Amino acid sequence: MKQRIITAIIAGAGFLSIIIIGDWPFTLLIFALATIAMHELLKMKQMKLSSPIGLLSLFLMWILLLPETILGFRWLHIDKLEMFLLLIIVLLALTVITKNKFTFDQAGFIILSSVYIGFGFHFFIYTRFLEQGLSLLFFILILVWATDSGAYFSGRFFGKHKLWPQISPKKTIEGALGGVLLAFIIGIVFITFIPLFTNWFTTVLFILVVSVTGQLGDLVESALKRHYSVKDSGQVLPGHGGILDRFDSLIYVMPILYLLNLI
Structure with a gap:
């Protein structure tokens, strides 16, 4: 757990810093990832x-x-x-x-x-x-992280009904709903201070799409790992596995947001 926390702090701080810098360092980082x-x-x-x-x-x-x-x-x-x-x-x-x-x-x-x-x-x-790209990208990241945290703690304390045991045995329906709920709470707070959309319908739709499809993206990667009988996609991030293990939700969410004209 200690190693996991240290990796999260160092990698997270570095990743967020390069997002803020933008320009070619950001493009180079995404290319590497x-x-x-x-x-x-x-x-x-x-x-x-x-x-x-x-x-x-x-x-x-x-x-x-x-x-x-x-x-x-x-x-x-x-x-x-x-x-x-x-x-x-x-x-x-x-x-x-x-x-x-x-x-x-x-x-x-x-x-x-x-x-x-x-x-x-x-x-x-x-x-x-994009014009508001930095704020928008931070909003997406916060929603995904809020969903993950909400799902983890809701599943741990209230989880009784399995979501999809053949793919991910530990995930529960209560956890999934808790993830969506926390994403909405954090998302509404964020939008209150940094308004990104012209109406509440778009805001609610955006949060719902990110939270739900983010969890689906996580299940997609779980299905891949289960099919190929591997625990983690890699060992790049000590305590966290590989790049796919950390970005599975985000790379599934981003094209869907584009196709729905939300970015």
Whole structure:
């Protein structure tokens, strides 16, 4: 527990500081986090990062992660999504060229992982550089952390009914509801001092989406770990596991907020 607290304080302070700084240090940090997260997924699948397929999967993820201003393909007269689709075609062709040594299942894993990690972290960068991006990103982080804390303590003291025991045996319905409740309490206090939205309907919807989908994102990563029989995604953060273990909720929340036009 002591190691967990020390890691949380040091890593949390560093992460928040770089969010405040913004600009290229923030972009570089997100690039590093996304790269480590992709490595963790490949390791679960027992695919080496240094292999040609591992490097290609990284490149696929970077295409979706980095803004056009950093990684663009206008010199080839194609956009990022067209390049991504081209590389998917290459991956599928490799299943034939390698005579199924590289399988369709592996290709599917790489494509889905690239979208999961790439788009998830991409919208960190996108949100930070919006007009109110710093306040908005802090609001999202606070809501996710409030949900995690509320779910933990509500589940510990009031939890009786399992939420999804096949995926995450310790999570309870009472815990999930407690997480949403604390997110609303903390969220309303935050918005009272730093108004981000023009009406309360948007505020309530935003808090609900972040809290509910954040918990769903946590379950998605739990399902991944259970499928590949691993306890943690990695050991980058002592006492906390890997990058995916800490960012699973956030990288699931961010694209959903974008699709709902909430960021």
